[in-house]
Amino acid sequence: MAESTSAPEQDQRLAKGARSRASIARRAADLASVEGLTGLSIGRLAIDLGISKSGIATLFGTKEALQVAAVKSAREAFIERVIAPAMTEPGGLTRLRALMDRWFDHITDPTFPGGCFRVATIAEFDSKPGHVRDVIAEDHADWLTFLAEQIRHAQDEGHLNGRTPEAVAFELDALLSAANTAQQMGDDRGVTTARAIVDGLLA
C-alpha cells in the first residue's frame, strides 16, 4: 500500500476491489454455465465486461483462480436463491418442500443462462482431477449433506421413513439434475415428471 493513502481511502479502495471481484466472478459464472469453466478466458471476460484484461488478471491472478471464484460465486447465488428463502420455514417436511419449490424455480427460471451451474460443472470436471474439481466436489457434497439434514428433520416428524436420509438426498438430487438437463434441452416434460415423482416421495 502506498504511504500517501489514508486509512479511509484504503478501505474504499479495498471495498471497490471486493465489489469488482464479486461482479467479475458472477459474470464468469454466467458465461461458464453456457460455455463451461474450461471455455472461460480472462481476455473474453474483459471484452464482455468492457474492462481491461490486466484489471481482471490483477484481481484473480490465474485462470484457475478465476474458475474457483466462479464456482464460489455460483454457490452463493444458489444459497441466496434456493436455500435462504427456505430457511425462513420451520425445519422438517415444510422446509424440505419449500427447498424443492425453490430448487424447481431455479431450474424453470434459471439463475444462470446455461441452467444449473452445479450440474454443468460437475459433468465438465468429473474426469479432470485438480483444485477446481475439488472445489466443485466439496460444494456438491455440502449440498447433499445439507439436504440429508433437512430430510432427517422430516423423519424426526415421522415422514420419509424406512430409508436413509442420504439415499433420499441422492434421489432428489438425481431427479432435479435430470429435470434441469431436460429443461435446458428444451423438453418441459422433464420438470413435470420430476415434480410428480418428488411430490410422490414427499407426500
Added chain:
Amino acid sequence: MAESTSAPEQDQRLAKGARSRASIARRAADLASVEGLTGLSIGRLAIDLGISKSGIATLFGTKEALQVAAVKSAREAFIERVIAPAMTEPGGLTRLRALMDRWFDHITDPTFPGGCFRVATIAEFDSKPGHVRDVIAEDHADWLTFLAEQIRHAQDEGHLNGRTPEAVAFELDALLSAANTAQQMGDDRGVTTARAIVDGLLA
C-alpha cells in the same frame, strides 16, 4: 474415382476408409468423454493417433462432422455394451433387470475413460443449440423411448404398475446418470445408493 482403379480395389479402399473412419470416431469419443466435444481438435487427434491431420480432415471434413461422428460412435458402443446383451433375455422385468445390470457395469467399469459419454455431452451441449446438440438430444430421446418400451413390457407382466413407463424411464435415467457422476467424482457410494433404489423400484 480414378478410371485406372478396378472394382475390387475400389471396394477394398472404401472398406479401409470406413474402418479408419470408425476407429478415428471411436478415439474421438474417448477423448471427448474426458475433454468434452468442444475440446476435440483434428490436430490433437492426429497427434494422438499418429496419422496426418489432412487424413482426418479428408475423412470428416469439419470439426462438427467429427463431433457428430464421435456421438454416433459412442451410441454404437453403448448399444453393444448395454443393450445388445440384454436383448438376449426375454422381454419384461427380466430384460429390464439385465439392462440395469449392464448399465451399472458401463458406469463402474467405464466404456469411455471419462465415464458415460451421454451424461458428459448432454451437460456440455444443453445450452448450445445446433446440429451437435440435436444429434445428442435424439440419442437421449431414443434411449428413453427404448427404456419406456421395456418398462411397458414389464407392466404387461403385472410389474411396476401405477406409473407411466415414461416416468419410470425418467427416474431410472436420472438415478444412473447421478451414479455415473458420483463414480467419476471418485465417490463409490453413488453407485451403491443408486443400485439399492433401482432394486427397490424393480422389486
